[in-house]
Amino acid sequence: MASFDTIIIGAGPGGYVCAIRAAQLGLKVAVVEGRETLGGTCLNVGCIPSKALLHATHSLHEAEHNFAKMGLKGKSPSVDWDQMKTYKQEVVDGNTKGIEFLFKKNKVTWLKGWASIPAPGQVKVGDELHEAKNIVIATGSEAASLPGVTVDEETVVTSTGALTLKKIPKTMVVIGAGVIGLEMGSVYARLGTEVTVVEYLDAITPGMDGEVAKSFQKILTKQGFTFVLGAAVQGVEVKNGKAKVSYKLRKDDTEASLDADCVLVATGRKPYVAGLGLEALGVEMLPRGQVKTDAHFATNIKGLYAIGDAIIGPMLAHKAEDEGVALAEIMAGKAGHVNYSVIPGVVYTSPEVASVGQTEEQLKEAGHAYKVGKFPFMGNARAKAVFQAEGFVKMLADKDTDRILGCHIIGPGAGDLIHEVCVAMEFGASAQDLAMTCHAHPTYSEAVREAAMACGDGAIHA
DSSP: EEEEEEEOOOSHHHHHHHHHHHHTTTEEEEEOOOSSSSSSSHHHHHHHHHHHHHHHHHHHHHHHHTTTGOOOOOOOOOHHHHHHHHHHHHHHHHHHHHHHHHHTTTTTTEEEEEEEEEEEEEEEEEEEEEEEHHHHOOOOOEOOOOOOOOOOOSSOOOOOHSSSSSOSHHHHHHEOHHHHHHHHHHHHTTTOOEEEEEEESSSTTTSSSSHHHHHHHHHHHHTOEEEEEEEEEEEEEEEETTHHHHHETTTOEEEEEEEEEEEOOOOOOEEEESSOOOOTTTOOOOSSSOOOOOTSSSSTTTEEEGGGGGGSSSSHHHHHHHHHHHEEEEEEEEOOOOOSSSOOEEOOOSSSSEEEEEOOOHHHHHOEEEEEEEGGGOOOHHHHHHOOOOOEEEEETTTTOBEEEEEEEEEEHHHHHHHHHOOOOOTTTBOOOOEEEEEEESSSTHHHHHHHHHTTTTOOOO
């Protein structure tokens, strides 16, 4: 029986980051992972491969629509779908091998196989039993299912199957207007697929600032998306490799259907803890399937912790990473902490959408007096130069103290721009602090500064 200070179950962003940080702090660490490669859903079939396809198809869009405007003449490129998937896999392989290198560098042991926890302080992998002072559940999540919909990962797919379709479909129905559905939908829309999004609620991207969500929907509609909102999917029937999606409009119970070559089920994700033996162990769970933990990631079983998608909170890789670092420090006797009020979210479409902090709707509901500073990318010289002047930056600040309460960006590089606001919020900065900080010209980031200025006397270029 091998003995460790910490055994982490799952090598996704939460698990592998927790392992590396714990090893840096002097702990003897092992990670259990049953996949052939490290990195979890994110690196293998999630964040990273989808970004590769988004980049490839955005490049195609530029060649088809903007190259000629810039004097770059020539035949538009044709799409070699198999080569595009090969490129995507090369990106994945490079990243997963990088984690293997980091494990070796930090002396983290990879226990290959699937884990169960037969007793406190024990982890079973295959036929081998291992001991640990601390055990961390970092098993992530899986795609949520929908009643009446059977996934075959060929015609009816989750985000995993959408990454490896045999051919580019002529028509696709996306069930769910959340981040995953819109990102993968935009990949195929740029490849020429007719994309229809069916959403149960009356707006896309639930939880997003309402003004941003409306603008986002208009932009995606211009890009060729069709939206059916307020629609409850009743079922999906597959016949001869084609699918028929039946739905009912919530406002009047009208029934309708859509035919498609492919259906992407993107109705969210749920924690994946199957096979761990948590019920027999007596681990307390929450109603929606998450492991119940305290403020220090501890379960009700001594020495057993959980992080990432397996516990409550936004299902984001960077949230899991932050929790992994914080827990590693706690296990090493330090004071680990995660500031949940400053966790950014990004939709990697084109334009990107990014947010941090509170939305205008949340502030209104809380009765919090606030002010809004907005700046359109149409007033940003750099954005106009590269055909990306759609969208805006929206800054929310406390009406009395000017402290930044949230920021919402739809526009070029939004996923990178949001982080200066994250840093500002982490230090309790005011909108004026950001507005008084010199920003290089010409950059997209000037739009963020101008939005901060708009919280005061007004933006310069709007």
